[in-house]
Amino acid sequence: MDQRAIGVFDSGMGGLTALRELRRLLSGEDLVYFGDTGRVPYGGRGRETILRYARQDVAFLRSFDLKAVVVACGTVSANALAELTAENPLPLFGVVAPAARAAAEATRNGRIGLIGTAASIRSGAYEREIGAIAPAAEVFAKACPLFVPLVENGRFRVGDRVVELVAEEYLSSLREAGVDTLVLGCTHYPLLAEVVAKTMGPEVALIDTGAACAAAAAGTLAERGLLADRVRGGSRYFVSDSTEDFARLASVFLGGGVDGDVERVEIEKY
Amino acid sequence: MDQRAIGVFDSGMGGLTALRELRRLLSGEDLVYFGDTGRVPYGGRGRETILRYARQDVAFLRSFDLKAVVVACGTVSANALAELTAENPLPLFGVVAPAARAAAEATRNGRIGLIGTAASIRSGAYEREIGAIAPAAEVFAKACPLFVPLVENGRFRVGDRVVELVAEEYLSSLREAGVDTLVLGCTHYPLLAEVVAKTMGPEVALIDTGAACAAAAAGTLAERGLLADRVRGGSRYFVSDSTEDFARLASVFLGGGVDGDVERVEIEKY
Numbered sequence: 001m002d003q004r005a006i007g008v009f010d011s012g013m014g015g016l017t018a019l020r021e022l023r024r025l026l027s028g029e030d031l032v033y034f035g036d037t038g039r040v041p042y043g044g045r046g047r048e049t050i051l052r053y054a055r056q057d058v059a060f061l062r063s064f065d066l067k068a069v070v071v072a073c074g075t076v077s078a079n080a081l082a083e084l085t086a087e088n089p090l091p092l093f094g095v096v097a098p099a100a101r102a103a104a105e106a107t108r109n110g111r112i113g114l115i116g117t118a119a120s121i122r123s124g125a126y127e128r129e130i131g132a133i134a135p136a137a138e139v140f141a142k143a144c145p146l147f148v149p150l151v152e153n154g155r156f157r158v159g160d161r162v163v164e165l166v167a168e169e170y171l172s173s174l175r176e177a178g179v180d181t182l183v184l185g186c187t188h189y190p191l192l193a194e195v196v197a198k199t200m201g202p203e204v205a206l207i208d209t210g211a212a213c214a215a216a217a218a219g220t221l222a223e224r225g226l227l228a229d230r231v232r233g234g235s236r237y238f239v240s241d242s243t244e245d246f247a248r249l250a251s252v253f254l255g256g257g258v259d260g261d262v263e264r265v266e267i268e269k270y
Numbered sequence: 271m272d273q274r275a276i277g278v279f280d281s282g283m284g285g286l287t288a289l290r291e292l293r294r295l296l297s298g299e300d301l302v303y304f305g306d307t308g309r310v311p312y313g314g315r316g317r318e319t320i321l322r323y324a325r326q327d328v329a330f331l332r333s334f335d336l337k338a339v340v341v342a343c344g345t346v347s348a349n350a351l352a353e354l355t356a357e358n359p360l361p362l363f364g365v366v367a368p369a370a371r372a373a374a375e376a377t378r379n380g381r382i383g384l385i386g387t388a389a390s391i392r393s394g395a396y397e398r399e400i401g402a403i404a405p406a407a408e409v410f411a412k413a414c415p416l417f418v419p420l421v422e423n424g425r426f427r428v429g430d431r432v433v434e435l436v437a438e439e440y441l442s443s444l445r446e447a448g449v450d451t452l453v454l455g456c457t458h459y460p461l462l463a464e465v466v467a468k469t470m471g472p473e474v475a476l477i478d479t480g481a482a483c484a485a486a487a488a489g490t491l492a493e494r495g496l497l498a499d500r501v502r503g504g505s506r507y508f509v510s511d512s513t514e515d516f517a518r519l520a521s522v523f524l525g526g527g528v529d530g531d532v533e534r535v536e537i538e539k540y
Binding site for chain 2: 037038039044045046048049052145146149150152153155161162165166169240241242244245266268
């Protein structure tokens with residue numbers, strides 16, 4: 001038993017899709033979320049910048065007494081998880097390995113599509129992980145650099161012609177490649193699930209990286225006897241930009257109101 | 271005569287459109303450019319964050335011995351110029367006043383369109399400035415939050431269906447309002463000039479804020495006898511993200527190769 005909180009972070013709002021799943025699976029846990037809304041998006045930046053930002057994100061979260069950190073950001077998970085794990089003496093859970101496992105289990109024809117930010121796709125991390133689990137699987141990867149700016153601007157709904165056009169541009173080659181499984185390799189993308197499903201067709205299984213990561217973290221903490229002994233945990237939210245702007249959009253990601261205080265933090269000081 | 275360099279900064283690449291015009295007008299000046307490519311875009315962030323970033327940008331530039339700073343960012347000019355001017359004992363040139371003057375001079379029917387980032391439009395700065403110069407003019411303002419992410423991703427060309435669709439969405443109401451002049455209230459937007467012209471029609475005058483600001487800065491420095499006595503000045507470039515990514519896209523903004531060294535700076539230390 002471990003009553004300490006679990007930290008969760010992302011470049012912006014996307015990690016809230018993982019937080020939502022963590023809350024559903026582990027209602028007794030205290031959760032501390034950090035969204036780097038003052039520096040989002042990460043996915044178009046260079047690896048060195050992503051690593052520097054991720055180190056600050058973890059350092060801020062560790063100003064709380066945590067038992068684990070969920071790296072609820074595809075870009076950071078794909079580019080910096082090894083360094084963060086080596087540098088921090090507590091369990092860190094990224095999204096790549098759980099999503100790769102889920103995709104390998106879901107595919108029937110061995111053709112797996114992968115979408116993510118430019119930095120995530122460039123890293124090759126998902127392909128390496130899928131290759132280790134399912135060496136016969138073929139991975140068709142496509143960077144989708146406009147998806148995060150669209151989602152962070154509240155543009156992700158079916159019927160939004162811009163979003164649908166961008167989705168068609170990014171996804172048509174994957175559809176034509178005949179993938180039967182598509183990894184949404186960024187925690188922002190679950191909000192685009194309906195648009196993606198409409199573009200890819202209903203028979204393609206979509207892998208939600210945030211949910212896969214949350215399930216993996218919950219499972220590991222349970223196995224190790226590290227869950228809290230509490231009926232209902234609390235949530236705290238921290239962002240690096242305006243708290244009002246966060247609260248407005250966060251409820252969409254959380255599928256309900258923001259159930260805790262939102263505070264601003266000067267992340268560059270960490 | 272003043273041999274010191276002129277500093278120029280922007281959230282990212284956009285300010286290069288002003289730098290290009292400065293170089294054309296003032297070939298003898300040394301120019302130091304900073305693009306905050308590690309934190310771009312600014313235009314969707316809160317005013318407090320914009321001000322904090324802008325203060326760091328100016329503090330970095332002032333680590334050089336400068337005679338003036340060109341705030342080649344619509345978002346910073348609209349939200350933080352007064353504070354920056356009060357805090358720094360050297361001339362600062364923003365884009366709002368020169369663009370407002372150019373628009374007031376260009377309009378024939380007194381109907382002026384204005385596009386910019388969400389933060390620029392929210393500030394009301396352009397309307398105040400135009401109102402002071404041309405009280406009878408009507409301003410029709412429209413925030414265009416997706417334009418900067420599109421341009422920073424290299425998406426701005428005529429024939430790009432996504433860009434044209436977004437432009438139609440943002441600009442149709444201004445076209446229908448019958449504006450004869452449109453302020454491109456962000457230094458990224460000159461790259462979209464062809465798309466905007468196609469959407470608005472050829473008779474609408476487009477005001478390039480970067481060029482207007484560069485002309486105003488050049489005029490004021492000349493009036494005050496502060497130009498350098500040099501045949502050909504040099505340029506130095508600094509960015510907060512990868513230098514390779516910058517060099518690749520910068521040539522598009524500059525309309526030619528990057529004519530100087532590009533170095534990386536940890537802007538959060540300033």
